Amino acid sequence: MSTVDLVIVGGGINGAGIAQCAAAAGYSVILLEKGVVAGQTSANSSKLIHGGLRYLETGQLSLVKQSLAERRALLKLAPSLVNPIPFYIPVYENSRRGAIAIRAGLSMYSMLSKFDALGQFKSVPSVHWAKIKGLKLDGLKAIYQYWDAQTDDKLLTEAVVRNARSLGAQVLEHTKCTQIEHLKSHCVVHYQHQQALHKVEALAVVNAAGPWVNDVLDCVTPAVAPLPIEWVQGSHLLLDxxxxxxxxxxxSCFDKRVIFVMPWNGKTLIGTTEIVLDEITGRPTPTADEIDYLLGIYQHYFPTLGDVESLKTQIIDTFCGVRVLPKQQGSAFDRPRDTLQQTTASHPHLLTLYGGKLTTYRTTAVEVLSWVESHIGRRNVLADFNQLQLD
Structure with missing residues (x-):
């Protein structure tokens, strides 16, 4: 039986980032992905590398500051994959968030970005409002423009995996983790690959399986108690x-949420929703209510482009991502987006990740590496993680 330092279960952006970071630090790494890399949530996000302006409303300043730092880093490390893009916030006479609140939020956003080039914002003169084709002008009081960044989430994750492989990480797709034996000094990970059963000894195991994180915990012996979670589906519509x-x-004209209307492959992408799922069965698809919700908001702001029913005929693609949030009271929109890391005294060689954001995957990887180092010691560093270029 072979032995490695670290086994990672899950080939989304968090698992990929941890593999890259750990391999750069000199650890022997195997990543197990039951499907293909970036085949689920990490290919179905809103495609944004952003600080999360709306998180300021719920007081998540540290998350916004961290996200803005990661935006700055990814623009430098992955210039062909992460691109600056202007954002526009229209403010109407009946908007819940008035001009003063928006300016205050953008000022805070700029300050937390350390006033870098993308921290700048401005009020768009009214003579230019009509340049946003079709946007409702009745009742429009102001438009603010600021900056964040956009990416192809799937291509970004695949680039991270390629880099991890170049540093020696072994990445196995179409590989199911069937059992994790937690022993006194290490773990034995059993997995099925190419219709054959295998097992490997690992000094540490990271469960980064995203929506299936508790399914992986069900494979652990002796049993370990999972955290209660909810699956939150975010749907997107691509319009012709x-x-x-x-x-x-x-x-939103229906509630206090916000949505984005984005350019994507020359067409218009709308998202996202946040609905709690009772279970995950097969590939997630938007519900009829989600479609009506997104198109209702779009039609409210772009009334000349057709009613909701006619807009439905313009849908050329849909996709959904499923996020994991701690089970709490209140709406999914208001809950913290920090990544939770769980370890237990009874299972010291296993770390489980709950949640996480595309933008902050590198921060998550560094935090996990700190746990790995404290747990099994350091190795001879192969590369500086903060200097690894992606393409």
């Missing part, structure tokens, strides 16, 4: 409507 030159940050 020519894209604008930037992203619109729109307040």
């Amino acid at each position: 409507i020519d894209a604008a030159d930037g992203i619109l940050y729109l307040e």
Whole structure:
């Protein structure tokens, strides 16, 4: 039986980032992915590398600051995959968030970005409002423009995996983890690959299986108690409507949420929703209510482009991502987006990740590496993780 330092279960952006970071630090790494790398949530996000302006409303300043630092890093490390893009916030006379609140939020956003080039924002003169084709002008009081970044989430994750492989990480797709034996000094990980059963000894195991994180814990012996979670589906619609030159940050006309109207492959992408699922069965698809919700908001702001029923005929693609959030009271929209890391005294060689954001995957990887180092010691560093270029 072979032995490695670290086994990672899950080939989404968090698992990929941990594999890259650990391999750069000199650890022997195997990543197990039951499907293909970036085949689920990490290919179905809103495609944004952003600080999370709306998180300021719930007081998540440290998360916003961290996310803005990671935005700055990824623009440098992955310039062909992460691109700056302007965002526009229209403010109407009946908007829940007035001009003063928006300016205050953008000022805080700029300060937390350390006033880098993308920290700048401005009020768009009214003579230019009509350049956002089709946008409702009745009742419009102001438009603010700020900056964040956009990426192809699947391509970014695949680039991270390629880099991890170049550093020696072994990445196995179409590989199911069937059992994790937690022993006194290490773990024995059993997995099925190419219709054959295998097992490997690992000094540490990281469970980064995303929505299936507790399914992996069900494979652990002796048993370990999972955290109670909820699956939150976020749906997106791609419309056969020519894209604008930037992203619109729109307040929902139905509730206090915000959605984005984004350019994607020359067309218009709308998202996202947040509905709690009772279970995950097969590939997630948007519900009829989600479609009506997104198109209702879009039609509210772009009334000349057709009613909801006619807009449905313009849908050329849909996709959904499923996120994991701690089970709590209140709406999914208001809950913290920090990544939770769980270890237990009874299972010291196993770390489980709950949640996480595309933007902050590198921060998560560094935090996990710190746990690995404290747990099994350091290795001879192969590369500086903070200097690894992605393409």
